[in-house]
Amino acid sequence: MMVGYNVAILGATGAVGTRMIEQLAQSSIEVASLKLLASKRSAGQTREFKGRTLIIEEATPDSFSGVDLVFSSAGGSVSEALLPEAVKRGAVCVDNTSAFRMDPAVPLVVPEVNADDLNWHHGIIANPNCSTIQMVVALAPIKAQFGLERVIVSTYQAASGAGQSAWNELNTEAQAHLNGETMDAHILPAKGDKRHFPLAFNLLPQIDVFEADGYTHEEWKMIHETKKILLGDMNAKALKVTATCVRVPVGIGHGETVYFETSDEAVTAAQIQHALANGAGVVLEDDPATQTYPTPLTAAGKRETFVGRVRPDLEVDGAFHMWVVADNLLKGAAWNAIQIGETLVARDLVRVSA
Amino acid sequence: MMVGYNVAILGATGAVGTRMIEQLAQSSIEVASLKLLASKRSAGQTREFKGRTLIIEEATPDSFSGVDLVFSSAGGSVSEALLPEAVKRGAVCVDNTSAFRMDPAVPLVVPEVNADDLNWHHGIIANPNCSTIQMVVALAPIKAQFGLERVIVSTYQAASGAGQSAWNELNTEAQAHLNGETMDAHILPAKGDKRHFPLAFNLLPQIDVFEADGYTHEEWKMIHETKKILLGDMNAKALKVTATCVRVPVGIGHGETVYFETSDEAVTAAQIQHALANGAGVVLEDDPATQTYPTPLTAAGKRETFVGRVRPDLEVDGAFHMWVVADNLLKGAAWNAIQIGETLVARDLVRVSA
Numbered sequence: 001m002m003v004g005y006n007v008a009i010l011g012a013t014g015a016v017g018t019r020m021i022e023q024l025a026q027s028s029i030e031v032a033s034l035k036l037l038a039s040k041r042s043a044g045q046t047r048e049f050k051g052r053t054l055i056i057e058e059a060t061p062d063s064f065s066g067v068d069l070v071f072s073s074a075g076g077s078v079s080e081a082l083l084p085e086a087v088k089r090g091a092v093c094v095d096n097t098s099a100f101r102m103d104p105a106v107p108l109v110v111p112e113v114n115a116d117d118l119n120w121h122h123g124i125i126a127n128p129n130c131s132t133i134q135m136v137v138a139l140a141p142i143k144a145q146f147g148l149e150r151v152i153v154s155t156y157q158a159a160s161g162a163g164q165s166a167w168n169e170l171n172t173e174a175q176a177h178l179n180g181e182t183m184d185a186h187i188l189p190a191k192g193d194k195r196h197f198p199l200a201f202n203l204l205p206q207i208d209v210f211e212a213d214g215y216t217h218e219e220w221k222m223i224h225e226t227k228k229i230l231l232g233d234m235n236a237k238a239l240k241v242t243a244t245c246v247r248v249p250v251g252i253g254h255g256e257t258v259y260f261e262t263s264d265e266a267v268t269a270a271q272i273q274h275a276l277a278n279g280a281g282v283v284l285e286d287d288p289a290t291q292t293y294p295t296p297l298t299a300a301g302k303r304e305t306f307v308g309r310v311r312p313d314l315e316v317d318g319a320f321h322m323w324v325v326a327d328n329l330l331k332g333a334a335w336n337a338i339q340i341g342e343t344l345v346a347r348d349l350v351r352v353s354a
Numbered sequence: 355m356m357v358g359y360n361v362a363i364l365g366a367t368g369a370v371g372t373r374m375i376e377q378l379a380q381s382s383i384e385v386a387s388l389k390l391l392a393s394k395r396s397a398g399q400t401r402e403f404k405g406r407t408l409i410i411e412e413a414t415p416d417s418f419s420g421v422d423l424v425f426s427s428a429g430g431s432v433s434e435a436l437l438p439e440a441v442k443r444g445a446v447c448v449d450n451t452s453a454f455r456m457d458p459a460v461p462l463v464v465p466e467v468n469a470d471d472l473n474w475h476h477g478i479i480a481n482p483n484c485s486t487i488q489m490v491v492a493l494a495p496i497k498a499q500f501g502l503e504r505v506i507v508s509t510y511q512a513a514s515g516a517g518q519s520a521w522n523e524l525n526t527e528a529q530a531h532l533n534g535e536t537m538d539a540h541i542l543p544a545k546g547d548k549r550h551f552p553l554a555f556n557l558l559p560q561i562d563v564f565e566a567d568g569y570t571h572e573e574w575k576m577i578h579e580t581k582k583i584l585l586g587d588m589n590a591k592a593l594k595v596t597a598t599c600v601r602v603p604v605g606i607g608h609g610e611t612v613y614f615e616t617s618d619e620a621v622t623a624a625q626i627q628h629a630l631a632n633g634a635g636v637v638l639e640d641d642p643a644t645q646t647y648p649t650p651l652t653a654a655g656k657r658e659t660f661v662g663r664v665r666p667d668l669e670v671d672g673a674f675h676m677w678v679v680a681d682n683l684l685k686g687a688a689w690n691a692i693q694i695g696e697t698l699v700a701r702d703l704v705r706v707s708a
Contacts, residue, residue, distance in 0.1 A: 152506055152613050152667075154508035154611040156510065156557050156600065156602065171532060174528055174532060175532050178525060178528060178529050178532070189645070193645060194644075194645065195644070195645045197649060197651075198651065201603065201604050201605050201650075201651070202604060202607075202649050202650050202651045203510050203602065203604060203607075203609045203649055203650055203679075204649060205609070205611075205647050205648075205649070205662065205663050205677045206645060206647065210642035210643070210645075213665065213668065214623065214642055214663075214664070214665035215665060215668075223668075237669075240667075240669040240670060241669075242613075242667045242668065242669065242670075242675070244611040244613075244663065244675050244677065246510065246609065246611065246677075248510065248557065248602050248603070249555065249602070249603050249604070250555050250556060250557060250603070251555050253556075253557075255557045255559070255600065257508040257559075257598040257600065259506050259596075259598075259613075269568065288564035288568055289564070290548075290549070291543070291547060291548065291549045291551075291560060291564075293559050293560065294559075295551060295556050295557055295558060295559070296555070296556050296557055297551075297552065297555070297556045308559065309559050309568070309598065310568075311567065311568035311569060313506075313594075313596045314567065314569075314577075314596065315591075315594040315595075315596065316594060316596075321596070321598050323559045323598065323600075325557075
């Protein structure tokens with residue numbers, strides 16, 4: 001009889017990895033052993049897990065021998081190199097990078113939305129991008145009840161979505177600005193890009209690098225990941241999705257203005273609110289009379305996706321606005337990954353089939 | 355022969371009033387005399403204008419005797435009480451409050467867009483809301499060349515749009531947060547509303563108070579002011595406009611993601627960019643290859659409206675995204691008002707007709 005799973009967290013020292021350790025400790029997954037893996041540079045550091053001190057080890061292919069379940073958030077190239085090795089050794093991997101998301105053989109999963117896609121995994125399950133996850137959690141109950149034809153989203157994304165170093169940079173810049181000093185930028189808008197701009201008291205309409213068509217890669221992800229999750233095909237035509245992604249000077253918590261057209265021109269805002277209030281993983285915070293709506297500061301540290309400002313387009317039947325906020329490090333990353341792990345365990349899918 | 359105008363600035367001590375003095379000093383308007391007016395509380399303070407020190411006087415109806423041109427930014431109730439008195443005494447008033455914007459007898463003017471509406475003024479000209487002004491400056495050349503059927507806008511609005519005190523509060527909150535202290539909020543999201551929330555490192559999806567239909571008054575303004583400016587009727591049906599307005603932790607400079615559908619399904623992004631590059635008051639900053647796009651920090655202190663991130667909806671012909679940024683205190687308020695004054699002077703319209 002199975003008494004627990006041998007788990008590894010790859011990228012254990014980052015903003016997401018740290019939270020994966022916390023979320024795993026609070027999860028229903030029975031952990032027989034936990035291995036914390038990172039780059040050579042971080043090896044030797046320690047982290048706490050359920051009162052025990054664990055030493056971080058350098059990740060190598062053989063690190064995964066005997067491991068059942070891997071949660072990875074160490075960057076796309078690390079996932080590409082190491083996760084196939086982990087799978088070869090029998091581990092099931094939940095990957096928070098974009099490395100495998102668009103592989104048709106890899107399920108891209110938000111448990112509240114498309115948990116059944118876990119049934120056909122071949123060892124790797126991809127965790128979607130943070131901005132996609134919270135949007136599809138909010139859209140799924142609406143799509144299920146009223147159909148969905150079109151989505152136009154604008155994002156307000158927190159610095160921590162670009163990692164701990166970007167988040168630190170925001171705070172350093174903010175202090176410099178308040179001191180009347182010049183702000184130095186070295187990371188945002190995109191680590192690998194040529195030019196860097198301050199985010200504090202500013203807005204950067206670039207997240208990730210630009211594609212040839214003028215969209216950023218973040219916008220591309222929101223479009224194609226949403227289609228893959230909601231319709232099973234990254235190029236599905238049955239739902240039109242378009243996006244603009246903007247980085248805002250917030251530490252934790254992405255906001256999104258989501259405009260959508262349902263298939264039902266007679267649907268009311270009250271019906272949309274009812275669907276959301278009953279939606280899995282959704283908390284409806286929506287009462288103008290008491291100024292109730294979600295904000296990043298109130299959503300930070302929570303696992304749910306918060307929705308407010310639901311109201312109809314006054315000139316287009318069946319079209320609505322909503323305002324969606326979630327903790328990008330939890331539901332947008334660490335918690336969604338651990339939740340996939342919980343679902344794999346509950347469905348007895350922690351095994352690699354050919 | 356006229357040697358200059360007797361000018362008054364009402365509300366001369368606020369964030370906008372201060373900038374009205376500066377913009378007037380730099381304008382083509384020949385100023386014979388300048389009177390700075392404010393509430394009793396501010397009377398006796400001084401301000402500089404072209405090297406002279408002026409003493410601020412308490413505004414009363416008789417303050418406007420002998421005044422030709424008034425620029426007002428002292429709040430809606432002050433404008434309602436005093437501007438009709440100024441008009442009675444022969445002054446032409448450019449009002450930056452919302453008091454008269456929806457009066458069918460009052461032109462609502464952005465000079466680059468609808469300067470001809472100045473021809474039918476009866477003494478009061480309304481300056482539109484900051485978020486509306488920058489959007490219509492960008493939309494006008496597109497509408498003129500390709501027609502415009504639908505606009506869906508999400509705003510990213512700076513704290514200074516709610517006044518100097520809100521801007522100060524953002525900075526105080528930010529410092530408290532960086533010190534690890536609790537943030538106290540007393541002003542935002544809306545001065546007169548019941549509850550207040552911190553803006554620093556946060557997002558507030560409420561600007562101004564809520565209307566009965568679930569839209570905020572700011573969103574209502576963007577919808578109806580846009581229709582009045584672009585089509586001459588605040589309820590015009592020929593253009594659908596809908597909006598979500600969000601306050602962001604920025605000092606100066608509103609950002610807007612503007613999604614629009616033209617009447618021409620064959621129009622290309624290059625044609626939209628060309629129209630914008632030649633649009634009055636527009637600066638196109640749009641080159642993904644060099645990460646060129648507008649931001650609040652680069653737009654602050656400038657009079658123009660900056661546009662970037664122009665790209666087509668990949669699934670809807672004739673539909674596009676753009677990112678619009680302007681200094682909300684200049685083009686969004688003080689400069690647009692002074693620019694109206696310049697246009698009135700140039701067209702010899704600084705006189706009150708019956």
